[in-house]
Amino acid sequence: MPRFLHLADLHLGRIFHGESLIEDQVHLLDQVMTRAGENPPDAVLLSGDIYDRAFPPVDAVKLFDSFLTSLADAGITVVAIPGNHDSAGRMAYASGAWEKIGVHIRADYLRLEDPVTVMARDGVEFDIFALPFVETAVLRQFLTGIGSGGDEGDDIPGGDKISLVRAAVNRIRTVRTTNRSAVLMAHEFVTGSIESGSERLYVGGSQSIPSELFEGFDYVALGHIHGTQRAGDEIIRYAGSLMAYAFDEAARPKGYLEVILDSSQLYPEVNFHPLTPLRPLEVLEDSLENLLRNPEYDRCRQSYVSARVTDSLSHMNLIGRLRDRFPYLRELRQTALEAVVSDDSQSPSAIETPESVLSDFLDRAGWEEGNDRTMAESLLTESLLAEADT
Ligand SMILES: [Mn+2]
Known part of the structure; x- marks a missing residue:
């Protein structure tokens, strides 16, 4: 029976509170690779946001390179689509060559109706259709016919995101072969799902897609x-993200899905496989005394820590003392003091760092989350690091 792994939102090259997560991401993809090597699936599906930004750092590009190379070496078919964080154009680089060794990077709409057909180990074939993240202007132009001068076709009423996705998926439906299982990949906010801290802002302004539009696939x-x-x-x-990218996701398991298409059953078998993070995220809310002394927190010395200090008095050198105890302290809040100042403060963040000042500024200037904003933030981080080095 066809069996594949479904991963998404890798966000390679992500910066977390000013620090690179590349070691963590290497650690996680190594686990995926080890398990895929021991029990090779027929395919690995990567449903967008491969990178965290359109101009990913070199170590992120190297990591994706080695991941794809290892999967190809193991003879595993890969299908990847860009998400809203990826540059579709850059992801498409050398995709024609990759395709010859079973790595299918479907970065544009030209091949919507042309599935990747995978032969499972038992000889059963199945189709994987790929809908890259919908850039409405680009998809509209594609669906209305290239060179038509951008007039909206009769089949795309309004031409808004929902109509465009409906039109694209309908095209795919008309070509799917009924005697073969068909899988559809997409990177969208679909109604009926719950948001979390690390992606909330990205979907804030974009339209969500009713899940009914995706019916009719296996x-x-x-x-x-x-x-x-x-x-x-x-x-x-x-599938969820590769790792927790925000402290409000600290308690959620992260990993990937294993899907087995059993045509004798109504539904495929779907199993969640958790991955073990290099450094888990921990939110610790307590008095300073307890945070520093309580042996219960010894286990968090190697974790990314958000410390929420409950004391109503401020302390000298709070960051330094907490960092001695938790070397990977990434966020510090003084919850009691926040409650006092919240009347005249917009920001919930208790420490004012250059990053938080920039982030506040961008919020107020109305910059939405996206590549420009990520780039502004990483430029600041880089210049701060350069300053610290000199
Ligand atoms: Mn995304």
Whole structure:
């Protein structure tokens, strides 16, 4: 029976509170590779947001390179689509050559109706259709016919995101072969799913897609939402992100889905496989005394820590003392003091760092989350690091 792994929202090259997560990401993809090597699936599906930004750092590009190379060496078919964080144009680099060794990077809409057909180990074939993240202007132009001068076609009423996705998926439906299982990949916010801290802002302004539009496939492999979940239907699923990218996701398991298409069953078998993070995220809310002394927190010395100090008095050198105890302290809040100042403060963040000042500024200037904003933030981080080095 066809068996594949569904991953999404890798966000390679992500910066977390000013620090690179590349070691963590190497650690996680190594686990995926080890397990895929021991029990090779027929395919690995990567449902968008491969990178965290359109201009990913070199170590992120190297990591994706080695991951794809290892999968190709193991003879595993790969299908990847860009998400809203990726530059579709850059992801498409050398995709024609990759394709010859079973790595299918579907970065544009030209091949919507041309599935990747995979032969499972038992000889059963199945089709994987790929809908890259929908850039409405680009998809509209594609669906209305290239060179038509951008007039909206009769089949795309309004031409808004929902109509465009409906039109694109309908095209795919008309070509799917009924005697073969068909999987659809997409990177969208689908109604019926729950948002979390690390992707909330990205979806704030964009339209969500009713899950009914994705019906009629044997499985829909979604990316975009960082918590693993169903999207209104048993077989329309988010794999969730590779790791927790925000402290409000600290308690959620992260990993990937294994999907087995059993045509004798109503639904495919879907198993969640958690990954072990290099450094888990921990939110610790307590008095300073307890945070520093309580042996219960010894286990967090190697974790990324958000310390929420409950004391109503401020302390000298709070960051330094907490960092001695928790070397990977990434966020510090003084919850009691926040309550006092919250009347005249917009920001919930208690420490004013250059990053938080920039982030506040960008919020007020109305810059939405996206590549420009990520770039502004990383430029600041880089210049701060350069300053610290000199
Ligand atoms: Mn996304």
